[in-house]
Amino acid sequence: MIDVVVCIGGPPGSGKSTAGRKVAERLGLEYRSAGEIFRAEASQHGLDLEAFGRYAETHPEVDRALDRAMQALARPGRVLDGRIQGPLCRRHGIAAVSIVITARPEVRAGRVAGRDAASLDRATREIAEREASEHRRYRTLYEIDLDTEPVDFTIDSSERSPSEVVEEIVRFLERKGQDP
Secondary structure (H helix, E strand, C coil): CCCCCEECCCCCCCCCHHHHHHHHHHHCEEEEHHHHHHHHHHHHHHCCCHHHHHHHHCCCCCHHHHHHHHCCCCCCEEEEEECCCHHHHHHHCCCEEEEEEECHHHHHHHHHHHCCCCHHHHHHHHHHHHHHHHHHHHHHCCCCCCCCCCCEEECCCCCCCCCCHHHHHHHHHHHHHHEE
């Protein structure tokens, strides 16, 4: 049993959700996704992800409610998939491992374009706008700068398959669990 919350973050298209689901499955943990909750909220408002992100910039209650809900789920035995869940756990004194999955921008754009059936140009633009919006919101709401937040483990998924990313994360968690 993992005795901490496993938080998996990373930018859009990095593979964090795929890895989070597969790590949870492999280790018999529960998986919870901030992105799924945010997308559901966007849909309820009749907005796409990009428009809902802009809406959230002037409606801080959107992020606060989402982050309260995710932090209420922060317990050992769970994988929390969300860009700021690791930093939030740390700020709330919750024992957590913060893992960040990265990938080169062009790889991320290709993944998002494929997932959303969008052009590469559109995916690139939407990723840039989403990241800028999230950075502004996280700094304003929580004084979190994702570029400088400490993490426990970072992995670049650009040249790795999802299975390879999961294997690296599982090995890290196993080593971490053996540390005195």
